[in-house]
Amino acid sequence: MKKILHLISSFRDDASYTIKLGHAIVDRLVEANPGAVVEELNLITENYPHLDAPHFQAFLTPTAELTDLDKEATSYSDKAISQLMDADFIVIGSPFYNFGIHSALKAWIDHIARAGVTFRYTANGPEGLVKGKKVYIALASGGVYGDGPAQAYDFNGPYLKAVLGFLGMTDLQIFRAEGLKVPELQEHSLENAIESISL
Numbered sequence: 207m208k209k210i211l212h213l214i215s216s217f218r219d220d221a222s223y224t225i226k227l228g229h230a231i232v233d234r235l236v237e238a239n240p241g242a243v244v245e246e247l248n249l250i251t252e253n254y255p256h257l258d259a260p261h262f263q264a265f266l267t268p269t270a271e272l273t274d275l276d277k278e279a280t281s282y283s284d285k286a287i288s289q290l291m292d293a294d295f296i297v298i299g300s301p302f303y304n305f306g307i308h309s310a311l312k313a314w315i316d317h318i319a320r321a322g323v324t325f326r327y328t329a330n331g332p333e334g335l336v337k338g339k340k341v342y343i344a345l346a347s348g349g350v351y352g353d354g355p356a357q358a359y360d361f362n363g364p365y366l367k368a369v370l371g372f373l374g375m376t377d378l379q380i381f382r383a384e385g386l387k388v389p390e391l392q393e394h395s396l397e398n399a400i401e402s403i404s405l
């Protein structure tokens with residue numbers, strides 16, 4: 207049975223375009239994979255802590271030497287990595303906030319990027335260890351960044367492609383609801399994004 211992990215990083219609940227677009231992607235995945243199990247992870251309410259010294263120190267400590275405090279520090283990372291490794295498909299809702307991703311999504315990334323667990327350094331350079339996943343990004347933005355003059359300011363889609371690719375998730379597609387603050391584009395932006403979904 208296939209597993210779909212749907213990450214939410216918008217605080218706008220029912221008004222959110224990334225949540226709507228993410229659901230449309232999930233629906234298409236379930237259609238194509240009958241019986242697939244969907245796990246939704248709301249990063250806004252889950253509130254992963256910022257990476258700090260105790261977390262990072264615990265990441266570097268061999269399992270046998272972990273203290274109870276270290277175990278508490280790695281618990282966020284352990285849970286996030288286990289959910290990720292379990293999934294066949296990962297749908298990530300990523301609103302554009304101040305030219306980048308929401309800090310809740312960044313906090314999640316900081317907990318899943320763990321040397322020796324999700325990537326490692328080899329003689330041939332870094333190797334991502336999160337393999338065999340298909341990743342779909344549901345992106346929403348007030349402006350237009352997929353093409354045109356603001357493309358150079360897209361620090362959302364290309365960033366996710368780079369960091370998730372580094373971890374081994376190289377099969378990644380981005381679907382964009384763009385121009386949500388542009389009067390002549392906003393009306394059909396979500397509809398166009400949903401129509402563009404091809405798995």
Ligand SMILES: Cc1cc2nc3c(=O)[nH]c(=O)nc-3n(C[C@H](O)[C@H](O)[C@H](O)COP(=O)(O)O)c2cc1C
Pocket residue numbers: 216217218221222223224225300301302303304305306346347348349350386
């Ligand atoms: C705090 C904040 C910052 C934003 N920054 C940008 C931005 O830098 N570029 C942009 O195109 N849209 C920006 N927007 C617009 C959002 O990307 C847009 O409202 C989008 O629909 C948010 O996703 P959501 O609907 O899933 O919450 C911003 C919105 C907020 C609330």
